[in-house]
Amino acid sequence: MTGLERILAAVHFTPSDRVPVIPQIFGHAARIAGVPLNRYLTDATVLAQCQLAALERYRHDAVFALLDVNVETEALGSRLRFPKDGYPSVEHFAIEHPAAVAELEIPDPGKAGRMPVLLEAARLLRQRLEDRVLVAGCVLGPMTLACQLLGAERALFAAVDEPEAFERLLDFAADVAVRFGQAQLEAGAHLCVVFDPSASPAVVPPALFRELLAPRLRRLCDALKRKGSPVTWLHIAGPVEPILPLYPDCRVDIANIDYCVDAKRARAAVPRLCLDGNIRSLAFVDSEPEDIVAACLRVLDGAGPGFILSSGCEIPLEARPECVQALVDAAKERSSQL
């Protein structure tokens, strides 16, 4: 089976030759290639080469055309600061109050900021890998983009103080995600990870997720599927257990679970939803490879079928390669025991 077939088998709970495994390797690919992160994040060819080199090294099941969480907000006018070997951060937010979203226009993914870099990276990766492994792009979910446009503190207060303007901001953010996501699919990505850490129950109450975010996530996932995405993948970090049962109604097919979520309980909450996770990200920095293998086997025991072995969140830049390798090897080792 190919990596893509394994992942689709997990989504559909059908038999597979082994558990699919996706270490969430983003900037770590640059670090192990000895490439400064600011080049990786601004040059599609460099990004694609680093992702391919990481794939060659670890032999996992997916690559990522993914830059950082600032691509959309930069395209909409936020000013970023780029450290030489770290992820950029927002120095000046695009808008100062939620109503100002009326002055923004949906950016053209072919032209705006670094959006074309991501599209080109997706195109290069798909051209090279075809359907052998999953080529994943990435869009920010509505809540996270709202925070990235306005600043997290102002966005969260706006949810309470200016609910109508905040909803317009969420609608705009969802529109941006639809347009950017569809462009990524056109460029060659099999799917776009919808990355929405600010929608976590650690940040906003589950009721706010249900009332304000779930409908917009559903609209986004529907739009991605209409454009040909075979499956959708929602990535929310933190304690997602209270909102997991809402995911199927949001048209989500793969749900990321972080290290703090018990895989067995998550499985009980959504028996027919494919889960991915949930090895603690920092374990790839501070643990030994045998610890990673043991953690993987424990998770696999609890999660049952319909599971993609993965890190709970991003593999840190400074992760020990032998620990990342241990994650991939654990999936293969487990399969040989079946």
Add this chain to the structure above:
Amino acid sequence: MDAGLSTLVVHLLDGDSEAALAEARRVRASQPDGQRLLVEGLEAAMDGMSAKCTTEQFNLLEIMLTGRAAMAVAREAFPEGAIPGTRGTVVIATPQGDVHDLGKNITRMVLTTKGFRVVDCGKDCPVADMVDAAAREQAFAVLASGLISPVVPLVRQLRGLLRERGLSNVAVVAGGAALKQCTAEALNVDYVARDAFDCVHFLEGLPR
């Protein structure tokens, strides 16, 4: 507890700044003692939020709303400046390389309303500056809040830098999404707090 103070606590827990301010004014009209308002109003509200925290119904937005309402009441009750920091001074910062300061700001707010004097060194802060601030302000604890993993090696340096300055008695506490994945031993700190309230509990238990 006085009925007015109980009502104040309810409004604070609801995150309703306007109602909390109105109730605080009513309370102060009959009881001008700001200290009582602090202890039985603001601190009680934070204790209520802390209790909610332990039942896993915890999210930043609700704490922010309660914190904002509490700070509005405090600013009016103590117009001369900060709430009296009767429980000692702590230094807080998000270490260099990390600009995510929402967690730090919430922790500062909770600590302030619990009666600590908080010296905020901001975000993207060199650890040497945190140690300087601890020495200058005679802090009994230094708190590092980190969302991303590159700050881990910096946090590990804190205790050694404090020792070099003769500040071995200053406690080091870590928190935030990345740092709370680590053990205290791995970070070379005294404590890794699960959240702002857990941090308060730890600080309250320290000998001073």
